[in-house]
Amino acid sequence: MDYQKEQQLKSRLARNLRCLRMSRSPCLSQKMLARKLGVTQKSISRYENARCLPPAHVLVALAEEFGLATDALFMERLPKNIKKKEGITTNEDITHSDPQTDRRREKQTDG
Numbered sequence: 001m002d003y004q005k006e007q008q009l010k011s012r013l014a015r016n017l018r019c020l021r022m023s024r025s026p027c028l029s030q031k032m033l034a035r036k037l038g039v040t041q042k043s044i045s046r047y048e049n050a051r052c053l054p055p056a057h058v059l060v061a062l063a064e065e066f067g068l069a070t071d072a073l074f075m076e077r078l079p080k081n082i083k084k085k086e087g088i089t090t091n092e093d094i095t096h097s098d099p100q101t102d103r104r105r106e107k108q109t110d111g
Contacts, residue, residue: 010050012074018048019078020066037061 021028030044037044037058046052054062063070072079 006053007050009074010053012076013053014048014050016073016075016078017044017062020068021048033065036065 031041034041034044059070
């Protein structure tokens with residue numbers, strides 16, 4: 001895979017993963033998501049900061065956790081009407097938020 005394409009995939013996954021995680025009500029911390037997926041919080045951080053791509057089994061688990069097809073994690077825009085596990089809300093109001101704000105919010109909810 002060429003370098004630019006890989007960087008684009010990492011960037012899209014990072015943005016979408018952060019967006020999906022923060023759109024949960026209540027907000028899903030990196031630590032909580034890591035626990036659900038059986039990975040470390042550091043791994044989630046690496047995915048969200050576009051440092052690396054997760055292995056296939058983690059991609060599948062991420063897609064299942066958020067009710068998506070695996071390829072949707074890499075889309076330019078997330079699909080509409082994603083059903084959430086903790087309720088019936090959809091992602092119609094989800095916007096790609098500011099990473100600085102996300103980190104502050106995560107620290108508040110992570111304890």
